[in-house]
Amino acid sequence: MASEMESSLEASFSSSDVLPGTSGFLSPARSRIFKIIVIGDSNVGKTCLTFRFCAGRFPDRTEATIGVDFRERAVEIDGERIKIQLWDTAGQERFRKSMVQHYYRNVHAVVFVYDMTNVASFHSLPSWIEECKQHLLASDIPRILVGNKCDLRSAIQVPTDLAQKFADTHSMPLFETSAKTPNDNDHVEAIFMTLAHKLKSHKPLMLSQPPDDGISLKPEPKPAMTCWC
Amino acid sequence: MLPGLCLPEGERVCTRPLEAGPVLSLLSPPDLNAKRKKKVAHIYEALNSDPADVDALRRLAIDEGGLLTDEIRQEVWPKLLNVNTSDLPLLSGRSLRQISKDYQQVLLDVRRSLRRFPPGMPDEQREGLQEELIDVILLILQQNPQLHYYQGYHDIVVTFLLVVGERLATPLVEKLSTHHLRDFMEPTMDNTKHILNYLMPIIDQVNPELHDFMQSAEVGTIFALSWLITWFGHVLSDFRHVVRLYDFFLACHPLMPIYFAAVIVLHREQEVLDCDCDMASVHHLLSQIPQDLPYETLISRAGDLFVQFPPSRLAREVAAQQQAERTAASTFKDFELVSAQQRPDMVLRRRFQGLLRPEEPAKDVLTKPRTNRFVKLAVMGLTVALGAAALAVVKSALEWAPKFQLQLFP
Numbered sequence: 219m220a221s222e223m224e225s226s227l228e229a230s231f232s233s234s235d236v237l238p239g240t241s242g243f244l245s246p247a248r249s250r251i252f253k254i255i256v257i258g259d260s261n262v263g264k265t266c267l268t269f270r271f272c273a274g275r276f277p278d279r280t281e282a283t284i285g286v287d288f289r290e291r292a293v294e295i296d297g298e299r300i301k302i303q304l305w306d307t308a309g310q311e312r313f314r315k316s317m318v319q320h321y322y323r324n325v326h327a328v329v330f331v332y333d334m335t336n337v338a339s340f341h342s343l344p345s346w347i348e349e350c351k352q353h354l355l356a357s358d359i360p361r362i363l364v365g366n367k368c369d370l371r372s373a374i375q376v377p378t379d380l381a382q383k384f385a386d387t388h389s390m391p392l393f394e395t396s397a398k399t400p401n402d403n404d405h406v407e408a409i410f411m412t413l414a415h416k417l418k419s420h421k422p423l424m425l426s427q428p429p430d431d432g433i434s435l436k437p438e439p440k441p442a443m444t445c446w447c
Numbered sequence: 448m449l450p451g452l453c454l455p456e457g458e459r460v461c462t463r464p465l466e467a468g469p470v471l472s473l474l475s476p477p478d479l480n481a482k483r484k485k486k487v488a489h490i491y492e493a494l495n496s497d498p499a500d501v502d503a504l505r506r507l508a509i510d511e512g513g514l515l516t517d518e519i520r521q522e523v524w525p526k527l528l529n530v531n532t533s534d535l536p537l538l539s540g541r542s543l544r545q546i547s548k549d550y551q552q553v554l555l556d557v558r559r560s561l562r563r564f565p566p567g568m569p570d571e572q573r574e575g576l577q578e579e580l581i582d583v584i585l586l587i588l589q590q591n592p593q594l595h596y597y598q599g600y601h602d603i604v605v606t607f608l609l610v611v612g613e614r615l616a617t618p619l620v621e622k623l624s625t626h627h628l629r630d631f632m633e634p635t636m637d638n639t640k641h642i643l644n645y646l647m648p649i650i651d652q653v654n655p656e657l658h659d660f661m662q663s664a665e666v667g668t669i670f671a672l673s674w675l676i677t678w679f680g681h682v683l684s685d686f687r688h689v690v691r692l693y694d695f696f697l698a699c700h701p702l703m704p705i706y707f708a709a710v711i712v713l714h715r716e717q718e719v720l721d722c723d724c725d726m727a728s729v730h731h732l733l734s735q736i737p738q739d740l741p742y743e744t745l746i747s748r749a750g751d752l753f754v755q756f757p758p759s760r761l762a763r764e765v766a767a768q769q770q771a772e773r774t775a776a777s778t779f780k781d782f783e784l785v786s787a788q789q790r791p792d793m794v795l796r797r798r799f800q801g802l803l804r805p806e807e808p809a810k811d812v813l814t815k816p817r818t819n820r821f822v823k824l825a826v827m828g829l830t831v832a833l834g835a836a837a838l839a840v841v842k843s844a845l846e847w848a849p850k851f852q853l854q855l856f857p
Contacts, residue, residue, distance in 0.1 A: 290727065
């Protein structure tokens, strides 16, 4: 695995992530770290989502993740420099039982991912949620649900209302996105930035960049979805 | 972060499957040719004796350059695995796709395994090989219901497929799966975790400072998981390096990949110690494997470490660690059984001992006390020196000496 994946850490620090309204001055002080674990079935696009956020593009080729991969990106939120660490995990069930639990330690947030074109990956979510509960000591850790591959419109097997209902039941906000479609770069960005804002402020936040091209980006904050903690 | 270690997309260096890689590159071309020819002659001599001299083949597979060409590998790998190639059954896994419970996962993994194929290969040929890859995997799983597929198994099978072809790959990988890889193919990965638990004790034996640093960082051992369960096939870009390592691992005890993993970490000591002492930094550094490792030196070093600190010696510490982590006991005895039958480590042991000069204090090295880290560090220096001396003697025996000595004793 030579190139693509490895470059994300380096790439992350060169991208400018200064939000509008901030000075752009990066404090040399030690930055806070938000550790986020990304879980879900094999081939739902966990690696692509994390790569998209950290390197700013869709990887040309990805391979099965064996064990746990790690990507990082520094962002600035309200003048504070924050490191967002994404821990990208293997999807195959056998890896998570005895292998991945070490990496749940001190996690600040959890991202559950399913493939909108694969209903089985949606049906696996309860077992992922259950497992997550077992690993995490704190019950108030922010969790979000991401449906990936929304660009494959004709192949969608998981309707939005069904996913929304599920998300509501589990008190999670739902996002539907595509790591692949370039227009959706902002959405992947917005998802992780929303999470970062949430972690920083412990308050529900609007998306930093509202969607404008018609691709659905739940949540417009609505009561059922704001139960972050 | 080391610049330049990551090859950009499409620049993966790879030979065509049946082409011999340029090995023994420390030597000038005329020397190279002569040494190569000599080694090839040795290999065929061992192959053609009746019965084949498997110990000699093991030694040749471990020694510098390994088995040199894929043509030779096609003949020697079956001997190392004790597989009879004269009467191969004509079986295909093509019909198993409808009934295999693993088909979907295998398909997902094989589809995404483009990097394992030489970059210049036409799509059509690659797609044909991917179909064969699926067939081989499903056939082995179907014939051995006790084996459980894991992501990464496909990286091992593709290496065999590219080197020996579908027909021979099936029995070779089947044998490998029921022996070397068996613990990775249990219903759970507890045994795999157990094997990973050998990593830190090996590092501790050689470099306690590095060991303590990694423990403080709580880095864990998952960074080495893909190394172990794919025999580095998942992480190395250059196919020549992959098959060179496979020569080595096929000739050795099934635990050798974990010794090799330890040797890589030890080789990168300074980079690790320069890292921030936290899980993310150290995990990230170590999981990015440098593509320009000095493979021959590391192979020799791993062999030496295995002889000095055999699994039986490490077992107590591993058990303590295991208990601390409350994981299940493993079927590890099987490894000892395998080695008793095939005795691959005897080759290493003889190699190591035969290489010690009589006046060298071999005993001290082999029974080094674990007192304090200064002693350990001193021993580490000695190990390196002995490794070098050992190499030098091998090389002089095979008339390969000068450059290597220069490299290690500048």
